[in-house]
Amino acid sequence: MRIAEYEEIFFKVLMWLAFLLMAGTLLFIIGTIALKGIPAMNWDMVTKSAKGGFYLGKEGGVLHAIAGSFCIAGGAGIISIFISVPLVIFLNVYLNKKSVFSSVTRFFMEILTGVPSIVIGTICFTFMMYIGMRASLLGGIIAITILITPVMCRSLDEIASQVPEELMTATFALGSTKYEAGFIVFFRQIVPGIVSSFLLAFGRGIGDAAAVLFTAGFTDNMPSSLFEPVASLSLAIFFQLEMPIEAVRQRAYASALILTFIILIISILSRMIAARYRKFKV
Amino acid sequence: MIDNGHITIKNLNVYYGKEHALKDVSIAIPDKKITAIIGPSGCGKSTLLKSMNRLVDCMDNVRYTGKIFVDGEDMLDPEVEVIHLRKKMGLLLQKPYPLPMSIFDNIAYGPRIHGIKKKKELTEIVEHYLKEVALWDEVKNRLNSPASMLSIGQQQRLCLARGLAVKPEVILCDEPTSSLDPISSQHIERKFIELKNDYTIILVTHVLRQAKKLADYVIFMYLGELIEHGPAEQLFNDPQHELTKGYIKGVFT
């Protein structure tokens, strides 16, 4: 008996330590980014594009990169909506729960979510070479779309699976076609889910660097055309940090702060929408 | 007879958050008898049962006041050693929940955590209790296969044997036959009648027929309150309270 008690206490302490270590590390990471980023931060960072030659200039800001990131992730996010919403409606309304096609598709979704972004980057780049396209906003959007669509599909599918089955049965009983049941009734049920999974996917897309490394390129200018290279915040951080010049490294810290801030806001927003949705669900 | 019970509950109140699940329940459970707790669903039968071995502790947001004496020790005293008290209370649930291990290990689990390590001793225990529930002949050749391979009825008997193997004094049963087929139910019911010579059995049930067949003493609960209790014959034939009368006649279930 006594050994069991000591074992209990031992593991309890161990678990508390693991938990505190985890919570502490997150605080440590956020704290470090804030402590290093805030002194390096100034108004120019978010209101001006880079100045002073090539993209490592000491003056100006990273507005071009922020705008670029939003364009890439936003574009990719919107395309993903048009892929994931029909797909999820198909899986949940058109198909039988036990159909082979739906389990295969769900399986692929899970596997695709795990494909490393660098691999997606190389594949897209190869494809772009093949059709004679160079690094551009469009390339970045394609790469990020492939990266985040599975994420959005999975998140949306999970929310969609909570729509009560009776609702769909009742809809069909009223004589609806599958199209009406899916794109009118079911769609209305999952609208908040679409918003929150869009945000989740958007957050994933805005933070990614490896997939846009070759596909979107880098520039000092604001995004202007689908076929021009575009800057991104994550790559700006990466390149700035590689520089031996202290002033440029400082800008990396500030950029990291901006990126972390954006990610946190998106994550909180998506959580709030999901929570509200859960509260009002039938 | 009522006063010498070795489980005595005094002024027990249980709250789930704001919900007052048990309202001032006081009762003494008679020794070596089958006591049935009856009442419509949601009346606090299971809560009462789970208070008796402090399993209510495992739920969220639970508060309780009052006392439950087992052998003179207050079970609800925060200082008391729960592990040792729980060992005295066997538990049989609605559905059989075999532990995720072999048939042998299911029975040996309890004795093992209480310090019996010798293989020979454990083998004897397993054999003894499997025979006790008449399962030995059916499983003696596959003691090492997973318990989930057994049929539901066999699993429930295994669970009973598993509970008995830690030598409890009381067996708490929460609708133990509700997921079984009629024949398996009969097995279990017959077993209870044998067991009451050695154990105090407390049986939550919503099947009146079962309560009539098995119980020596009956407790009727309604919306968290103890309405009436007494020897089975008296309660079934001559209920005092209007609610009890209604329930027994089947006016509401």
Add this chain to the structure above:
Amino acid sequence: MFKIRKIKDKLSLKIILIIAISFNLLLIVNFILLSVKSEKIFESNSLFSLLLGGNWQPLGGEFGLKYFIAGTLFVTFLSIMLAAPLGILCSIFLAEYAPKKISVLSKSIIDIFAGIPSVVYGIWGVICIVPAVAGVAHKLFGLNITGYSLLSASVVLSIMIFPIITNIVIELIEFVPQELREVSYSLGATRWQTVKHVVIRKIYPGIIAAIILGLSRAFGETMAVMMVAGNVAAMPRNVFDPVYTLSALIANNYGEMMSIPLYDSAVMFVSLVLLVTVVLFNSIARIIIHRIMKNGIK
């Protein structure tokens, strides 16, 4: 009226089918594309020399990946060694022991962990972990190193895969029916005994699956690792030596290789290796998890 509705219904089904089928083909197309592209490398190199050769000189036609594979394996393995015990302990704590408020809050914290971009982890590694590792190496072992090392990469990576493992294990633990715990308690088991003998035993394959998913994430992670690993293609003698991973190899070489077809093909082959490994790991893990979830309902 009815006709229009029917046409709409049929049309929508066709469009969706196209989307769904192309979605499912995506992985296969990727695989074929990479295979075709990396075919060229096999004209002059055997699989054996590619995987086990120690010489990486693209301009000289040498494409030995030994050190990169070793680097990836070391980083992956060490980060799992750090993240798995922590993640499992943490998930048991949150699912079994912690007060409800802490556990709800912590789940959001873990999700935030999962959402932090890899470059942010990288920059944190450069600011905090790299100097700390250099300091430890100097104080304890008297080594003079930069800190860009196997250990730094593993620490940063372990924090990145921690949420993956923890999330899955928590989900699995919560999937174990409460009654099983009640049974164990009623037999007089302590909480830890119940966790050890019943809960963990029930989800044991799932924990392995969670670790495999963590492994596959670590395997393909690029930016953060590249920023702190030091990127030197050599066999590390200890944890303070720099390493070069496969993913970093792709990222660092991609721009240059376009002019030389063989070089291009070699990088594609590396990408293919990553894809195949990760897909394989993921498939195994997902199948295990699905099996548990399906059987567990009984």
